[in-house]
Amino acid sequence: MKVDSGSALDGATILANADRIGPLLREHAAEVEAARRLTEPVVNALRSTGVFRMAMPAAWGGPEVDICRQIEIVETLSRADASAGWCAQIGADSGYYSANIDQAAARSLYPDLDAVTAGWLTPAGTLEVCDGGYRLSGRWSFGSGVTHADVIVGGARVTENGSPRLLADGTPERRIAMLPAAQWDVLDTWRPLGLTGSGSHDYTITDTFVPAENTWVHGRSYRSGPLYSWRGMVVVNFVGVPLGTALDACDVATSILDAKVLVPEMIPARDAPRVRAAVARAQAMVGAARSYVYDTVSTFWSVIVAGDEPSIRQRAHLAGLLVHTVSECRTAVRLLVDTVGSVAIQDECSLGRQMRDLDTIAQHTLGKSRMWEWAGAMYFGQNSPSPLL
Known part of the structure; x- marks a missing residue:
């Protein structure tokens, strides 16, 4: 099996690569299901296709693949194994999430175009205000792909001196925090009937500093281009x-x-x-x-x-x-x-x-x-x- 790789990958090449690794994904599907996570050969195969970079911006050397082609790529992978396709589309969120923060901070967090993101946006944690940012604590569920992620995200309620911080309209402030995966703890909790290989375990973090520039709210993008608008x-x-x-x-x-x-x-x-x-x-x-x-x-x-x-x-x-x-x-x-x-x-x-x-x-x-x-x-x-x- 040979797949094309490199910074010049485009949507058509990623799609062809996804098709080529189909036999490998089928071969490992039972093993992935038993492991309750994507195994290393499967993660490596997915990474080699370029699927995790498909929403990365052209300004970074990414392919910035249009949304219809993205669906086609995910569909092709899911024909071979739904868990692999599921983790591919979630891992590729890197290109979207990195658009939501200052681009210097984003590039620092994502030095590799093929970096995988995992996590849950629902505010299951707290971001306590501190100098330069926040202290993050919480436990999140359904962290699909969290076992092979490079960056993990978690939605949280903002607190100040232990009390919820309110927006101008009186509603509680919520933000999404992003940190390297090594700073989070993954809990072995995923035992479902289906999508078993997605590794959608709970994950947690306790009183960990998050720079302000590593947090964001829905609706703001630091990039131009239709994918991010x-x-x-x-x-x-x-x-x-x-x-x-x-x-x-x-x-x-x-x-x-x-x-x-x-x-x-x-x-x-x-x-x-x-x-x-x-x-x-x-x-x-x-x-x-x-x-x-x-x-x-x-x-x-x-x-x-x-x-x-x-x-x-x-x-x-x-x-x-x-x-x-x-x-x-x-x-x-x-x-x-x-x-x-x-x-x-x-x-x-x-x-x-x-x-x-x-x-x-x-x-x-x-x-x-x-x-x-x-x-x-x-x-x-x-x-x-x-x-x-």
């Missing part, structure tokens, strides 16, 4: 994971059914009308979801590239798209699992793992049913409670 771009490539997982599940199920004989009928499964109908329905569901993704996101991207602010209706389209993709892909794979039958529940069958992965993805904020409610409210002109939508 809209605060929610960081979550859009998320949809590549359910798409890639479901697309591969369609292929896996079809292959199994092509060789299966139904009992007690003793006829080839491929000849059974219910099997044919299920395969066709699943393919159509995933294909339609995929078309909706690229159509909606490309339209949204054209608005951003033109320098315009997305309307609340355009943001509603995007919010609904996120949960729709997860829902449709999950339903399609459930149909395939039910059609394949007992083969799908065996350890060696990737279809069962793909179902578990999609069940877990559906518990993420972006995949939960309340996202439908948020998207619907936006169609009526009401803003989402999420700062990223």
Whole structure:
């Protein structure tokens, strides 16, 4: 296996590299699941593709890959292993998060374009004001990729002399802190049914100094360019994971059914009308979801590239798209699992793992049913409670 690498990587090359490491990711998928984290060969393979640098700016020598190509890259990796695709899209947040702080500080924190970021933005910690910055303490959950990260982030409430510091409008101040991974402690807590290899452990830090320039709030960017001009771009490539997982599940199920004989009928499964109908329905569901993704996101991207602010209706389209993709892909794979039958529940069958992965993805904020409610409210002109939508 040979992948192209170097500072001149572009989106097309990263995509080709992602495709080339597919066999390695498949080979290591069971080992990754057992380890409950990405193993070193998998992390090294992902790093070699350039996926972790895909949102890094051209000013730093990064590829600054457009968002549709990013989805395609994540989708390609997720066809081979959802945990690898999941960690790839989160690790690539480095390019977005580093845009939110002064660029001299950002370059110091990210001297390597392939540096991996992990962490949770929800304010589960406290930033106590001190000279030059803050003292950070807290414990965060769902640190996907935290076991191989170079930089870790944590959302926190700002306190001063132990009391919450308030903004001008009277609401508590919140900031996100970023520090090198060596300054955090990872706790062995991740034992889920799906996305097991993502290593989404809890992590903690106690009374650690964070320079003021290493903290940020949503909505401010120190960079120009479309990738960094809209605060929610960081979550859009998320949809590549359910798409890639479901697309591969369609292929896996079809292959199994092509060789299966139904009992007690003793006829080839491929000849059974219910099997044919299920395969066709699943393919159509995933294909339609995929078309909706690229159509909606490309339209949204054209608005951003033109320098315009997305309307609340355009943001509603995007919010609904996120949960729709997860829902449709999950339903399609459930149909395939039910059609394949007992083969799908065996350890060696990737279809069962793909179902578990999609069940877990559906518990993420972006995949939960309340996202439908948020998207619907936006169609009526009401803003989402999420700062990223």
